[in-house]
Amino acid sequence: MNIVYTLICPQCKLEYKEKPGTYRCTKCGIQLEYRYNLEDVDFYNVLDNMGSIWRYRKLLPKINNTISLNEGFTPxxxxxxxxxxxxxxxxxxxxxxxxxxPTGSFRDRAASIVSSRAVDWGYEVVICASNGNMGASLAAYVAKAGLTCYVYAPMYVDIGKLAQIIMYGGIIEQVGETIDEAILKAMRGEGSGWYQGTPELNPISxxxxxxxxxxxxxxxxxxxxxxxxxxxxxxxxxxxxxxxxxxxxxxxxxxxxxxxxxxxxxxxxxxxxxxxxxxxxxxxxxxxxxxxxxxxxxxxxxxxxxxxxxxxxxxxxxxxxxxxxxxxxxxxxxxxxxxxxxxxxxxxxxxxxxxxxxxxxxxxxxxxxxxxxxxxLIGAYERGWGKFNIYASTKVKILNVLSMRNMHGYEIWKRIGRIIKIQAIYQHLNELEKLGLIRSQIVGRRKVYSLTDKGENLLKAIEEIKLLVTI
CATH class of the missing domain: 3.40.50.1100 (Rossmann fold)
Known part of the structure; x- marks a missing residue:
């Protein structure tokens, strides 16, 4: 049974043909929406016999290629x-x-269908603005499809999510301090012939x-x-x-x-x-x-x-x-x-x-x-902090880099992967120095940073916490 559906602007009601690059109303500028003729549909008669979101394939936009890691039907x-x-x-x-x-979040649902549609329409690259979960999900599914995934991420992203994106082969570009700035960058990327995987921009999500x-x-x-x-x-x-x-x-x-x-x-x-x-x-x-x-x-x-x-x-x-x-x-x-x-x-x-x-x-x-x-975040509990500082993970990265040897700011920025702006690195360095965890001295024309005894002791404490977590 083929269920009839349209792609429509929910505001001006203008209908659009479903085709590559069509995500927003050209008149209103808002995201389009899928609408279905469901009046005579018997739900249980259109289900596929499988335990994933593809059980509902007939209630979704038409997709020919299925990129799946058995997502959905969660307990x-x-x-x-x-x-x-x-x-x-x-x-x-x-x-x-x-x-x-499969990758630990609800975004696997969208990543499965987005990557499937990208394959259907012959795209080689999928872009996505994400503060973590969608980037990790899409990187995994795009890897399964054999395509390339670009992720525009804001300055602060949970370390575990970044690790997932990297391991799945996603290419990360740091854009701004908030996800909103990354979304604007992803919108501009549509003109490069890349498929839009940002869930806030692609109505198929x-x-x-x-x-x-x-x-x-x-x-x-x-x-x-x-x-x-x-x-x-x-x-x-x-x-x-x-x-x-x-x-x-x-x-x-x-x-x-x-x-x-x-x-x-x-x-x-x-x-x-x-x-x-x-x-x-x-x-x-x-x-x-x-x-x-x-x-x-x-x-x-x-x-x-x-x-x-x-x-x-x-x-x-x-x-x-x-x-x-x-x-x-x-x-x-x-x-x-x-x-x-x-x-x-x-x-x-x-x-x-x-x-x-x-x-x-x-x-x-x-x-x-x-x-x-x-x-x-585990350190927040082990230390009894009332409120976890979202900047802490970057500071720990800086301390770990400096535990190898003394470095200047630009070198530290390169070592931690250039995932945030270099100006933010210097802000973290100033705060770490005020806390007495690092010191600086002028060598030649550059300011070189090194760990203090207090900084070394903090790193040892963090390693002990990590050890406790693995026991």
Whole structure:
């Protein structure tokens, strides 16, 4: 059965032919959207017999070549010990654990379909702006397809995610301090004949991510509430789109209420929701949850529409709450997740304290990625820090480089891989010197840096922590 679909601008309703390079409305400048004729579709009659997102192939845009690592159909299960510990007054609390995907995050869904479409249309290079997860996912799937992957990454990316991109053969270029700047660079790259893999720019990513809703319906039915980590707004909108399509197929009789959670240090969607205003780009965005640190959310308006249509809620949580929730989930449920994912647990606790949930309701927290991608955060716990400094990982890199021998700033920058601006290196060097971890002296015309005894002792302490983690 071939389901008829169109590519349409959700604002002006102008329809577009699906072809290479068509991602945004030429009139409105916003992302296009896939719409399907689902009125006479029987959901279970169009499913393929497989345990991945490709089970829903007929409910996706037409794709001929399949690049897959068995992504999707991740487990959904109750978290009873955490529910009891937090005294959540609800019938059941579930997690949908997308950290079980091949590269450890929900972005594998989009990467599979994006790379498949790139092969279909004969592209040799796929570009992507990413603050970590999509870069890692796309690098893996593009490697599987035998193509080349360029990743535009902001200054600060979790070390584990960078390691994945590098090991999968992705080519990284550092662009700006935030993901928003990297997205602009990726948009310009479309003119180079490269396929657009940035999920905020290519509407086919939404189609991949809506499979989360299909899976939930098959696994646990329709929860009363779904809590979503929210950065660009694409996750919450994708899930809403999936449930809306299921409702159109008469597969379900009701849709869930949605909760968008953002970090207090970067919450443009939450602010707009609470003020009933337009979205304003966040100033000086900063949070430990790098996966949801997006100042200018391109799917923000559609996320707000999903919240309104579902009679949903938007809430922000602190970095301290996120870290505590990350640790609680690990200790009580054996589930180690990245901070962006832990934000859903922090929101669960916060809203439960406000008596938002009823005793007979079911709640689902969407887990977007694995904590193994953010292993550099462990020091935050071992040292008992109230708030983890997102600059710490770069500083540790600098200390490790200087442990080899004395160097000047430019040489240090080259040694750590040129993944951030050289000006940022000098800022880190000044801060390390103020902390007494390094010293500097003028040699010839250059300032040369070296480790102090205090700096050496800190590196030894970090190595001891690493050793403890591996035991």
């Amino acid at each position: 959904t299960y109750p978290i009873k010990r955490l529910k009891n510990s937090l005294r959540i007054m609800a019938k059941e609390v579930y997690v949908k654990d997308d950290s079980r995907n 939404i189609e991949a991510q809506k499979t989360i809703a299909y899976e939930l319906i098959e696994q646990v039915g329709v929860p009363d509430w779904i809590i979503c980590p929210t950065g660009s707004g694409s996750i919450i909108y994708s899930i809403w789109k999936g449930f809306s399509e299921a409702y159109e197929m008469r597969l379900i009789e009701r849709k869930p209420r949605l909760i968008a959670v953002q970090a207090e240090g970067c919450s443009p969607i939450v602010t707009a929701f609470l003020k009933s205003s337009e979205i304003v780009k966040a100033k000086n965005p900063q949070t430990i949850a790098s996966g949801i640190c997006i100042a200018n959310p391109l799917y923000g308006n559609r996320a707000l529409e999903a919240l309104k249509d579902s009679r949903g809620i938007a809430v922000s949580v602190s970095d301290e709450d996120i870290l505590r929730s990350q640790k609680n989930l690990s200790k009580l449920e054996g589930l180690f997740v990245e901070p962006a994912a832990a934000s859903t647990i922090a929101a669960l606790e916060k809203l439960s304290g406000q008596e938002v949930f009823e005793k007979d309701e079911t709640i689902l927290c969407f887990i977007s990625g694995s904590g193994l991608k953010t292993i550099d």
